[in-house]
Amino acid sequence: MRLLNRSAGRLSRHRRGPLAGLVVLLLGLLMTGTLYAVFAPAQAQQAESDADQVAKGRELFLVGCAFCHGQNGEGVKTQNGNQIGPSLVGVGAAAVDFQVGTGRMPMAQPGAQVPRKQPVYSDEEVAQLAAYVASLGPGPSIPTADDYSIEGLSDAEREEAITRGGQIFLTNCTACHNFEGSGGAMPRGGYAPKIRGVEPKYIYEAMLTGPQAMDNFSNGNLSPEEKRDVIAYLGSLEEAPGYGGFGLGGLGPVSEGLFAWLVGLGSLVGFAVWIAAHTTRSQKKKVEA
Amino acid sequence: MSDQNSHDHDDLVPSTFEDEPIANPGLPAHTWRPTDVDPKAEKRAERQVAAMFGLSMVCAVLFLVSYFVFSVGDEWDTVGGLGASNVALGVFLGGALLFIGIGVIQWARKLMGDHEIVEYRHPAKSSEEDREATLAALSAGLEESGIGRRPLVRNSLLGAVGILGLPAIVMLRDLGPLPGDKLEHTLWRKGMRIVRDVVGTPIKVSDLEIGDLVNAEPEILFATDSEGEPVLEGVEVQIAKSKCAVIVHRMEPDDIVSEQTLNWSVDGIVAYSKICTHVGCPISLNERTTHHLLCPCHQSTFDLTDSGKVIFGPAGHALPQLPIAVDDEGYLIAQSDFTEPVGPSYWERDPQ
Numbered sequence: 001m002r003l004l005n006r007s008a009g010r011l012s013r014h015r016r017g018p019l020a021g022l023v024v025l026l027l028g029l030l031m032t033g034t035l036y037a038v039f040a041p042a043q044a045q046q047a048e049s050d051a052d053q054v055a056k057g058r059e060l061f062l063v064g065c066a067f068c069h070g071q072n073g074e075g076v077k078t079q080n081g082n083q084i085g086p087s088l089v090g091v092g093a094a095a096v097d098f099q100v101g102t103g104r105m106p107m108a109q110p111g112a113q114v115p116r117k118q119p120v121y122s123d124e125e126v127a128q129l130a131a132y133v134a135s136l137g138p139g140p141s142i143p144t145a146d147d148y149s150i151e152g153l154s155d156a157e158r159e160e161a162i163t164r165g166g167q168i169f170l171t172n173c174t175a176c177h178n179f180e181g182s183g184g185a186m187p188r189g190g191y192a193p194k195i196r197g198v199e200p201k202y203i204y205e206a207m208l209t210g211p212q213a214m215d216n217f218s219n220g221n222l223s224p225e226e227k228r229d230v231i232a233y234l235g236s237l238e239e240a241p242g243y244g245g246f247g248l249g250g251l252g253p254v255s256e257g258l259f260a261w262l263v264g265l266g267s268l269v270g271f272a273v274w275i276a277a278h279t280t281r282s283q284k285k286k287v288e289a
Numbered sequence: 290m291s292d293q294n295s296h297d298h299d300d301l302v303p304s305t306f307e308d309e310p311i312a313n314p315g316l317p318a319h320t321w322r323p324t325d326v327d328p329k330a331e332k333r334a335e336r337q338v339a340a341m342f343g344l345s346m347v348c349a350v351l352f353l354v355s356y357f358v359f360s361v362g363d364e365w366d367t368v369g370g371l372g373a374s375n376v377a378l379g380v381f382l383g384g385a386l387l388f389i390g391i392g393v394i395q396w397a398r399k400l401m402g403d404h405e406i407v408e409y410r411h412p413a414k415s416s417e418e419d420r421e422a423t424l425a426a427l428s429a430g431l432e433e434s435g436i437g438r439r440p441l442v443r444n445s446l447l448g449a450v451g452i453l454g455l456p457a458i459v460m461l462r463d464l465g466p467l468p469g470d471k472l473e474h475t476l477w478r479k480g481m482r483i484v485r486d487v488v489g490t491p492i493k494v495s496d497l498e499i500g501d502l503v504n505a506e507p508e509i510l511f512a513t514d515s516e517g518e519p520v521l522e523g524v525e526v527q528i529a530k531s532k533c534a535v536i537v538h539r540m541e542p543d544d545i546v547s548e549q550t551l552n553w554s555v556d557g558i559v560a561y562s563k564i565c566t567h568v569g570c571p572i573s574l575n576e577r578t579t580h581h582l583l584c585p586c587h588q589s590t591f592d593l594t595d596s597g598k599v600i601f602g603p604a605g606h607a608l609p610q611l612p613i614a615v616d617d618e619g620y621l622i623a624q625s626d627f628t629e630p631v632g633p634s635y636w637e638r639d640p641q
Contacts, residue, residue, distance in 0.1 A: 167487045171504045175573040175585060186574065187583050187590060187601075210500045213576040215538070220496025221503050226488065245371050275394060284326040 050131065057132025060125055064106055073136045084110075091209060092139020093130035098205035100126045104212075112189035114212055140208045140218075147224055148200040150232045162236045165229030168222065173230065176214075180250035181234055186213065196238065196250075200231045316405055324399045334399035341392030348384035355381060472638075473630045475507075475532045477611060482508040483537060483560065483621040491620040492537065494556055500577040503537040504563065506530060507623070532631055534563035535611050536573050537621065538593055540580055546595040553612035555621065560611040561597050562631040565589055567604040569633045582608065605634050 014020055062071065068085030070076050075087030088095075099105035103117040121129065130142060145151075150158050170179065176192035178184045183194035190213060195203060207227050210216035217227065248255045323330040355377035367373040415423075436443050482491045486504045489511030497503070510529055512520045521529055542557035550559060561582070565572045570586040580593040581600065589602030597608030609631050612624035630638055 164487070171486045172502075172573070175571070184585070187576065187581060187588075190576075192574075210577055213578045215502035215575050215577045216498050216500040218496075218498040218501050220493070220498065221485075221501045242370070243372065243375075245375060275398070279398065280323055281320045282323045282326050284321060286321050286326050 053128050053131040054135045057128035057130070057135075060121070060129050061132050064120070065129070068107075073133060088133050088136060090137035090139045091133060093134040093142045094140040094205045095209040095211070096130040096133045097126060097142045098202055098209060098211055100129055102202055113191055116193065140205075143201060143204045143208070145201075148204045148228050148231045150228065150235075158232065161225075161229045161232045164226070165231070165233030166236075168226055169230050169233050172217065172222070178251065180237060180247075182250040184251075196234065200235070203231050203234065204228075316407070319404060322399065322403070331400070334395065338392045338396045338400070341388045341395060345385045345388035345392065348381045348388060352378060352381035352385060472632075472635065475626055475631060476509055476529050477507055477533060477623045477626045479623065479625050480616065481623050482616070483535065483613065483623065484508050484511060486534070493619050494558065494615055494621065495619065497537070497539040497558060499539055499541060499557070501537075501539045502573065502575050502577070504573055505535050505537050505560070507533045531564070534571060535560045536563050536575070536582070537613075538575060538577075538580070540577075540594065544580060544594050546592075547598075549596050550594060550610060553610050553624065555613055555615055558613065558621065559593055560613045560621075560623075561591070561593060562609040562611065562627060564632040565604060566599075566606040566608060566631075566633060567602070 061069075061073070065073075065085075065088075068076055069088050070085070073088035076084040078084055096105075100121055101119060101123075103119040104114045106120060107114055108117065119126070133139075134141065150161055153161060169181075173181075173195075176184055176186065177195050178192075181195040183192050185191050192214070195206075204227055206214065207217040207222065207230070208219070219227075222230070248259055324334045325331075355374065359372075359374035359377055361372065361374045368376045431437070483505045484491050484507070486506045489506075489508075491508065492503060492505065507529075509520060510526060510533070514520055519526075537558060537560045539556075539558045542551075542554070545551045545554060545557065545559070553559070563571050563573060565584040565586065567584065567587055567589050570584050572582055572584040572589075572591075574583040574585055575581070575593070576583070582591045582593055582597075584590070584602065584604070587603050589604035590600050591597045591604070591608040592600050593608075597610055599605075599607060606629075609627045609629050611627055613621055614624045616622045
């Protein structure tokens, strides 16, 4: 008892100290949190039902998307038959997850290219929008990690997947996206975006749904395994050592030639000009021996 | 003009210019460099040049050292994302060459003489005596060989030299044989299945959705004979691939504009040669929204809804369309070979 009194006395000495209030507050918060975690029902937040998701998605859609895509996602046409926003019936959840999840939709302004930007909607909202658009008509659903990951394969199978993925990539994708996936120019101001460093899920969804001007590579065109292999190949490019030094964007001979001519030869010419422009001359006359 | 310099130049410049209407001012006075007038500066420059050459030697030795010290292979990003071996070898070899260059330039600019020198051209013509002597020697030779007096010798020599040209001309035949009608035909035949490139699987109509693009080849490229050996091998495969490659694209049937494209399509699926008609680049940059196919090499653009018509760029011919149909099992097949040569134009392509 004496011991207790003594230690209480010691603590009590600090009760007017500058940090006392903060310590009490933290202790209080900690206790409240612990008690809540202990006594709260384990399944407080039930997963939203599908119908709820669709309903919430529709509300978001009416505010953020309906202006261009129509109130029921039927698309809006201009007077001369062009589309302001295409119909979303049958594009599936995968298309929404790609377009909204990468920030491409909603568009900042119409134009030749829809660039990737900071997403406007949270992951939860993207899922709600996707659920709503998927309810408009059957379409590809959002792929899961099992679809695009080669985690479960043995080393030999992985190597095979990467090799086949490389061949498929070079046949089907290189034309627009460059042999290293660095992207390239398309007609009328558009471009095929860089696809290195893009999340596998979005690459898979892009192949599945063909965003904007890109062609589809539906499951009837490239099988799910072939899509997985392409993603495995792109992943292997990330890990491939750059023995050649600077990649210069991996754009091929144009950027390399430009670098050699402008930076390489340019600095040599500049050096030569500098040498020729700097000569010190003396006012003195030479004294003949 | 100082006495010193006018004296230098008077030796070289002829004294005729006094007659000219405007007196020739001659060359400006030569100014000296510090190294010409100051022995200390001269010594210093000498040491600088030697130091540069010395640095070059150091770099060369360091090059040899780094060749043996740094390993090549797994350690490819030691120095700022570059391999230590690459960087060291490059920097030291570059330095060894650069310092020799800098040393030589320093030597030339500071120590070597830099007097302006005038050197007049002399006539290119030989002297009269030389010309006459040469002509005399030539006619003496002609006279002694008797080429004018002995027509048999002269004519047989001309004949021998003339015939010698024939082997050279006949050997040009090795550039051949002429291609004949090979350029006009590919391996596509009536009823041959269209299969996906790389994997070689046939394509069902129901496999393709609107907007799908398949890079495809004829089935025979992946076919095997009764013993399991490929029908085509080696260079034959490469040639066949480069001529037969097609792209298969599915669009809304209503998007198709031309009658021919519609007749040669199946439910909005069209097949076109993948070889650009300009200089033969493989093309598959398709925009599904416009159905325009762009060649990355020179931006020729073809309209897939309208018989592959050229709508932009240097290509001279429409992109050849492959007439396609469906077989009993629902797979895409060719109706026939291409009806025109695929790939770039050539002289005999369109006989007048």
